[in-house]
Amino acid sequence: MIQLFALHSGYGLMAAAAALDSGLLGEAEQRILVPMNTASVPETAVDLAGSPRFAALRARFDRVEPLNALIDPLHPTAWKPDEQDLPMLERLFRRAWGLGGAQLELFVQSPQVAPARTLMALFHDAQLGVIGDGLMTYAPIRSRLPRRITERVGRVVHPDVVPGVEPLVFASTDAACVPVPPPAFAAVLQEVGEAEPDAALDALAGDPVPTGLVLGQYLAALGLVSAAEEQGMQVAMIDRAADAGVQRIVFKPHPSAAPGLTASLAARAGERGIGFAVYAGDQPAEHVAARLAATDVVAGFSTALPTVRALYGTRVHAVGTGTVLARLHPYQNSNRMPATIVDAMERSAPDLRGLVEAVGYAMQPEIMAHLRSRAVDVLGALPAAERERYVPAARLRALELPGAPAPTRMQRLMEPAGGIGRLEELRLTAAGAKRRAARVWKAASGR
Structure with missing residues (x-):
């Protein structure tokens, strides 16, 4: 087994290093770091592949194989090859990185977008894992991924900085949460801080x-x-x-x-x-x-x-x-979960885990459908002002959640009835009546 760590942030690299130091990732023949620079202007950002501050963390891996150099001139976030080209690219990548035919476990960040999503599809039979990148990990994944990807996700590794709360990314699958103990993460953080x-x-x-x-x-x-x-x-x-x-x-x-x-x-x-x-x-x-x-x-x-x-x-x-919570648009904006967690901590919310699950369901009700009953219980127990702070009235009504306001007359008129809105139904009814009246007039006048 060869483990690949495709990482783009210092926080993610520190999380992976702390997990390795804690013995949470099992045994591997080789561990290869695949750093990538996903900044809009890569030349202006800290590069995990070369920054002296992360040299000690890079030394935890057997090899370092930067992604940017391999796919240049494409920017990593724009690397979205055609599906028919993936088998060829896998052969090329295995040759370039000396992977041979070894079984792989691929760890990524931000799995819903390129380049992580591309790598997960490219290595089509690799076991998959996610390395948490801060509070974004507690939000549900933004888009439904193919089953050929989700069924291979085995674990979500994350610094345990929100005690008692588990990340929602891939929570709808059988992926296991692997919390990194705070002392291990703190030790790596100190190591990075004192590197220069x-x-x-x-x-x-x-x-x-x-x-x-x-x-x-x-x-x-x-x-x-x-x-x-x-x-x-x-x-x-x-x-x-x-x-x-x-x-x-x-x-x-x-x-x-x-x-x-x-x-x-x-x-x-x-x-x-x-x-x-x-x-x-x-x-x-x-x-x-x-x-x-x-x-x-x-x-x-x-x-x-x-x-x-x-x-x-x-x-x-x-x-x-x-x-921030009031301004985020659309409701599914991925910044909503970090803002929710920090806001709830500031306000000493008694059930932070429940709130995270309720907001996660409201953000992605189809992907997080298994959390609906939990969301109903949590939101139903909150005072109206607290409930609408995290899930506004329009969202409550759209999802038929507790506390949803009664529909206005216009909203009732616009609600579907038989697959179409009621106003459209009335318009069609009137149009039909007009046509029938025209036929009666023609028959009566002999035209």
């Missing part, structure tokens, strides 16, 4: 004052909020950290954030009488929080929030999640 000298972070960590870490997510780039609204959210994060009692704030901006944003946050911190510093390095946010011994971490719906709480017991605060 970081004078800027060391200097910030040398100040022992109670520190809050504020993370930028650049939600305006997703079209969820305007630039002005996002700036208001980030200012609110400064206030949240100040209210928590920190004496200094370290801001880790999103790489795409405008410079003016940092200036406005510094000004707000000054108004609150709190020290302010910026860390713009490439360290994972979770390691920055640990290195600073941050007492509080504030963000939007970043995966870092449940991760630092699970790994280090750090207090975490979410800002703006209500706005």
